[in-house]
Amino acid sequence: MNRHLISAADLSFDDAIAILDTAEELARLAERPIPKLPTLRGRTVVNLFYEDSTRTRISFEAAAKRLSADVINFSAKGSSVAKGESLKDTALTLQAMGADAVVIRHGSSGAPHRLARWVRGSVVNAGDGTHEHPTQALLDAFTMRRRLGRLDGLRVTIVGDILHSRVARSNVWLLRTLGAQVTLVAPPTLLPVAVDGWPCTVSYDFSSVLPDSDVVMMLRVQHERMSDAYFPSVREYSRRYGLDGDRMALLPDHAIVMHPGPMNRGVEIAADVADSARSTIVEQVTNGVSVRMAVLYLLLSGSRGPDEPALASEGDLVPAGERARSAAAAEAGR
């Protein structure tokens, strides 16, 4: 596994399965009298949140604490960032404090990638702009596998604001890696221009894809990112792309309904659907802790000594071809 988790697209099949299997073992921990492990004792995890988030930050915090890591929460509000400190200077400060991992949420796509070049520890992307949110995709895949027993060949329909959704993007890439088939459903205005290049199909007719879906994932309408008029009215959006009881009835019996939260009840998902037995919304939150524990364990528990490069992404600076050559040379030398 890489030492950072920046993008779900970077995960190989084996990496992803290793995370899910580890999470499966760690999930059983919650049932124990003492749901705490000494594994990351003495390690420091910094939660660096430039955007508001409740569940993701708390989830990472709970995950780190269950593994006995020390957690430092850093939110941009009320910090030096409000005084104009740059991301790089903040990173150097964290570096100086000896952070073993930095969990970052940032409004700009690519911020975690930049950060990874400046800090020594592992960087975990907890959502960057409209780019990616890999741990959400991992916990979604974990939830699907737990509920439906498999991922290979699973038909997953993701509905809503694809354009602004890092959850959708991460899910598309991860689910492709894991062998599921993804269909995106959205108004044309809420699809990214480059969606043709994504490994999925696109539909504009929600009801027609429901009978062939094992999983329906509803996305939140992100009012805060919508400066333009992407659809005429919330009511019309809700009627065409919302999941209500009638639409849910079109699903096969085994199908599940997911939502990454927070929900706008009555907009993209009706209250009775959100509270139905098919809904995995609460499970997703529980599973999120297990998956994030798995990620932190796999990134942080391994060996990392002073002998390793000080700059996180030094490897990235070596051209890929050269890396392959030197690897081949090392292989031949054995």
Add this chain to the structure above:
Amino acid sequence: MAGISGTAGPAPAHTGPGTGSAGTGPASSGDSAAHAGKSVLGPEEIRRALSRIGHEILERTDGARDVVLLGIPTRGVPLARRLAARLDQTEGVRVPVGSLDITLYRDDLRLRPARTLGHTEVPGSGIDGMVVVLVDDVLYSGRTVRAALDALGDLGRPRAVQLAVLVDRGHRELPIRPDYVGKNLPTSKREAVRVLLTETDGEDSVTLQVSPEARR
């Protein structure tokens, strides 16, 4: 994981103590010479050793009353199951069997790449007030057992904890001793004990070979 090139065989060829206490390598590099090694126990001897351990457990625990067998993955788990089957055959005592993965409690996590986790399965009886017999294939430094004791502490409070191992190869680094031993095997630190079991490796054997890692 560490990916020693040229490793033969699918299973992480297993040398040394259980999931590997400090000081033994994961697996020999699988070349046929090393694979041969010096045979210590054959299938028949392993069977007899387990029978004897089974009898000793019955004697020492008042007919296996309140006993729970917990195998330490990988190879402690099939050994625990075999012991349970032995107890059932000889005395008709049904003993709960489970597994206890100790990866997250290891003291050398920082020294090696992240490991995949084994499975922890505590029988329905729980371990509170029970006599837990930990089962592992090889006892070496004692660090695996130390980790297992920590893991047990987070699972409950057994009345007593005992330790059964197929091979005790010496070189303890902690004040830990086994209660039941299949075979005491004097070794040098340069050697590796390789345990193969039918359930995990397709054959039953214990061999002694020169550890590739000890040569460093």
